[in-house]
Amino acid sequence: MNDAPLRRNAQYVLYWSQMNRRTTANHALAHAIHLANQLKLPVLFYEGLTYSYRQANDRIHRFVLEGVPDTAAALETMGIGYVFYLRQTPQQPNDILYRLASKAAALVTDDYPTFIAAAHNARVPQKLDIPYLAVDSSCVIPMSKFEKREYAAYTIRPKIQRLLPSYLKPFEMPRPHFRWKAPIPEFHVPVHADQFAALVAACAIDHSVPASTTFRGGATEARRRLRSFLTRNLKRYAKERNQPAAHATSNLSPYLHFGMIGALEVAVEVQSWAAEHDLSSVEYLEEMIVRRELAFNFARYAGEQVESLSCLPDWVRHTLAAHAGDERDPQYTRAQLEAAATYDDIWNATQKELLLRGKIHGYYRMYWGKKIIEWSPTYQEALDTMIFLHDRYALDGRDPNTYTGILWCFGLHDRPWVERPIFGMLRYMSYDGIKRKTDVASYLREIAYIEQTGKDPFALE
Known part of the structure; x- marks a missing residue:
């Protein structure tokens, strides 16, 4: 990502784990190990968590922290150094990456098309005097193998099928030849299971979003x-x-x-x-x-437009423009939607699932999104509300899948359907259709039970 040379007399190769917080089947970490072995150096694995990301809250912080002990134990076994830095307040240092990079031969990190990693990979490389290497380890087939934005599943599927035999195979992590033996820097924050609550409580984040009833990190x-x-x-x-x-x-x-x-x-x-x-x-x-x-x-080819209606196909933008003035009745405010305060019991349950579990079942999430379009004053407000609610509550938010799933509700990767008010030629999903196709009664009972007891009977024990 830059033209800087390897640092001579370096102490290690630095792997910056931004999105791939794991030690298995991690091509970026594997590349750092290969490079370190060539240079006869150890590897240092750096992972950070800050108070300042958009809508930072207890749920997301806790989920990330729950993964730290697993990472620490695995890296110890592999002979790789580990620095975890938890920046809890604005007063704490914000230059840890640069301190670590100042002693590294090179920096390897994750190639990722959205959220913080995309922003970091755009602005950090030119600030460093060592190579900054971004490696794709998020997909089965590297994103770079597709040289343009694909229109829909039917256009990318044959390309994937041709490439899959070369990539869908077990990946064995290389072994570091030089174990980490140096002291860990003083700004490392050790994390143990009995510390999760206290560490989260000390962070300058939104404490009104509790941990998931269902999912634990790691x-x-x-x-x-x-x-x-x-x-x-x-x-x-x-x-x-x-x-x-x-x-x-x-x-x-x-x-x-x-x-x-x-x-x-x-x-x-x-x-x-x-x-x-x-x-x-x-x-x-x-x-x-x-x-x-x-x-x-x-997400790779849309760039910053992943949160915008401008990236939608021409037919979608035309039909939305034609129906922008259609009457919406009822309309709900974002606060009403967030509180699951609508007339629709199925929709309210899907929103409560998001509030409680931190995830909505994929099929019902389509209905959830379609109704927000129907109940919002404008299409842009509907999109903003969906992103806001996912950013705040979803453990799988801020993700290419999330942005694509939300924009699918607006016609992305879909086709024109029968024209109707508000939706134009967008696909419509009805209350009666959901009741006919799914076991709504069992779902409503399940969400009500979690809401009443705070316990999820389907959490993995």
Whole structure:
């Protein structure tokens, strides 16, 4: 990402873990290890968490902190140094990366198309006097293999199918030849399970968003969820994945977003388990690879427009312009939507699922988004509300999948449908259709129980 030379007489190669907070199937960390082995240096793994990201709150902070002990233990075994820096207040130093880079031969980090990593990768490289290398480890097939923005799943699918044999295979992490033996810098913050609450409480963040009722962070938890999906749900996935009350999905999106598990290792294990147990993996791999990588492709080429209606196809922008003045009745304020205070009991339950669990089932999230369009004064306000609610409450928010899923509600990667008020030619989803296609009663009971008790009967124990 810059033209700087390797530093002579350096003490280590620095890996900056921005998005892929894991030690397995991590191509960026692997590249740092390869480079360090060539230079006969150890590797230092740096991970930071600051109070200042957009809508920083207890839920997201806690989820990230819960992953730190797993990372520390794995890196100790690998012989890699680990610095975790928790910047809790504005008064604490904000130059830790630059301090660490001043002693590094090179810096390796994650190539990621949205949120903080995209901003850092745009502005930090030119401030350093060492090479700044960004490596894609978020997708099964590297984003760079697709040289333009794809229109829809049907255009990217054949390209993925041609490339997949070269990439859908187990990835073995290299072994560092030179163990980390130096003292850890004094600004490292050790994190243990009994400290999560106190560390979060000391941060200058929004304390009104509690931890998820359902999800706990970390690589160990991600692996447990993958194992549960393989043994309990993969056999049901094709038939029941669009039934929220059936709980047939993997629920790995929070862990994929924070990089606590990689898409490649999930896809490889699903494919292997399916072959071993005579099951179909086609439907799941369509979502994990084709749909997810379509989202990354969109985010990569849309850039900062991932949060804008301007990136939508021409037919969408034309139909929205034609119906911008249509009457909306009822209309709800953002505060009413956030509080799940509408006349629609299904929609209210989906919003409460977001408030409580920190994630909405994918099929119901489409309905959730469509109704926000219907109830908002303008399309832009609808988009802003969806992004706001995901940023604040969703553990899988700020993600290429999130932005793409939200904009799908506005016609991205979709086709024109029958014209109707407000939606124009956008696809419409009705209350009666949701009731007809899914077990609404069981879902409503489930969300009500969590709301009343604070306990999720479907949390993975």
